[in-house]
Amino acid sequence: MKRSLKIGSVAGIGIYLHWTFLLLIAAIFAFYYVQSQNVVAAVSGMGLILGVFVCVVLHELGHALTARRFGVGTRSITLYPIGGLARLERIPSEPMKEFWIAVGGPAVNMAIAVVLGAALFATGGTFDPSVLQAPGQHVLASLLWINVALAGFNMLPAFPMDGGRVLRALLALRGDYAQATQTAANVGQAMAILFGLFGLISFNPILLFIALFVYVGAQQEAQQATYRAFTEGTPVRQAMVTRFVTLGAEDTLQDAVDELLAGTDHDFPVVDEGRVVGILRRKALIQALSQKDRSTAVREVADRDVITTGPGAPLYEVFQRMSEANCSTVPVEENGELVGLLTLENVGEYIMVSSAERSQAARRLSEGAEVAIRSAPEGDEPPSPRKG
Numbered sequence: 001m002k003r004s005l006k007i008g009s010v011a012g013i014g015i016y017l018h019w020t021f022l023l024l025i026a027a028i029f030a031f032y033y034v035q036s037q038n039v040v041a042a043v044s045g046m047g048l049i050l051g052v053f054v055c056v057v058l059h060e061l062g063h064a065l066t067a068r069r070f071g072v073g074t075r076s077i078t079l080y081p082i083g084g085l086a087r088l089e090r091i092p093s094e095p096m097k098e099f100w101i102a103v104g105g106p107a108v109n110m111a112i113a114v115v116l117g118a119a120l121f122a123t124g125g126t127f128d129p130s131v132l133q134a135p136g137q138h139v140l141a142s143l144l145w146i147n148v149a150l151a152g153f154n155m156l157p158a159f160p161m162d163g164g165r166v167l168r169a170l171l172a173l174r175g176d177y178a179q180a181t182q183t184a185a186n187v188g189q190a191m192a193i194l195f196g197l198f199g200l201i202s203f204n205p206i207l208l209f210i211a212l213f214v215y216v217g218a219q220q221e222a223q224q225a226t227y228r229a230f231t232e233g234t235p236v237r238q239a240m241v242t243r244f245v246t247l248g249a250e251d252t253l254q255d256a257v258d259e260l261l262a263g264t265d266h267d268f269p270v271v272d273e274g275r276v277v278g279i280l281r282r283k284a285l286i287q288a289l290s291q292k293d294r295s296t297a298v299r300e301v302a303d304r305d306v307i308t309t310g311p312g313a314p315l316y317e318v319f320q321r322m323s324e325a326n327c328s329t330v331p332v333e334e335n336g337e338l339v340g341l342l343t344l345e346n347v348g349e350y351i352m353v354s355s356a357e358r359s360q361a362a363r364r365l366s367e368g369a370e371v372a373i374r375s376a377p378e379g380d381e382p383p384s385p386r387k388g
């Protein structure tokens with residue numbers, strides 16, 4: 001949030017301007033000024049752009065308030081030069097809820113267009129699309145068409161844009177969520193390439209930015225959906241490291257250095273009478289070695305502020321918490337005793353193993369009856385993962 005300026009809040013949701021947005025305002029002012037050599041024309045041109053961004057904020061509020069109806073909060077709404085972004089606390093796993101949240105934004109733009117159309121009709125104003133050739137002189141009519149365009153553009157199936165989320169929700173209604181995300185992401189990336197080509201041909205930098213945003217966003221969301229698919233409903237026990245090295249409370253930095261060099265572990269739980277009293281992380285160890293004597297007790301250097309978890313805890317939630325807190329190792333305790341370590345690296349390995357097994361199972365299914373009959377007696381039960 002440091003790079004964004006808070007400009008207010010609506011319904012308890014903070015609205016922020018990203019600093020690059022101020023550059024856009026300056027660029028537009030300069031554009032209109034150079035074009036007309038007239039400050040008044042430049043100001044009215046900017047008025048139209050600000051009107052557009054008010055509509056963008058209302059669009060994002062459409063998402064945020066629909067999400068609130070489903071019990072999903074919104075952390076913030078931020079305006080970027082290429083559009084707005086509502087940061088929802090989570091994306092609901094029920095496809096129909098995601099569908100309505102995605103539709104909520106473009107629906108607001110359509111509603112604005114209808115209201116502006118009614119107002120222009122009542123006052124006898126023109127709203128022929130040709131007003132867009134001189135938008136500064138027909139601000140309301142131009143806003144009407146810009147809202148129609150915003151709704152239409154956002155509904156293109158370019159995941160993670162709104163239309164792409166609608167596509168994912170509809171696909172997920174009939175099948176697997178991760179598979180639906182992957183399909184939506186593939187369509188989104190194909191759309192991004194089209195946007196990029198079109199942006200290049202028409203020399204439109206904003207379209208190029210959107211293409212990049214869609215391309216990268218689609219990839220990230222597909223990856224998150226994969227993590228979720230393989231970790232949701234799985235206990236921590238399945239993915240934890242069970243062979244690891246601990247340090248005693250009386251051990252010294254010299255002992256820690258010996259363990260660090262002898263094995264592949266980076267973070268060492270410091271254990272006193274069976275209980276974890278801290279974690280000695282590699283970074284802290286290296287830093288300590290530059291300042292302290294090797295005979296210093298590891299206890300002095302270890303991080304004592306440790307989050308722990310249990311073997312039965314949901315892997316998906318613990319993994320999310322670790323990623324958010326940028327914490328690479330969490331001790332797993334059962335009845336007050338250390339039974340394992342959950343590391344980001346190991347969760348990654350667990351996902352790779354599960355994903356490889358699942359694709360083998362899917363291939364066997366699609367290879368038809370002959371193979372199915374041959375392999376059926378042994379079954380497809382996945383071997384229980386061994387970690388070390």
Ligand SMILES: [Zn+2]
Pocket residue numbers: 059060063105106154162
């Ligand atoms: Zn939207």
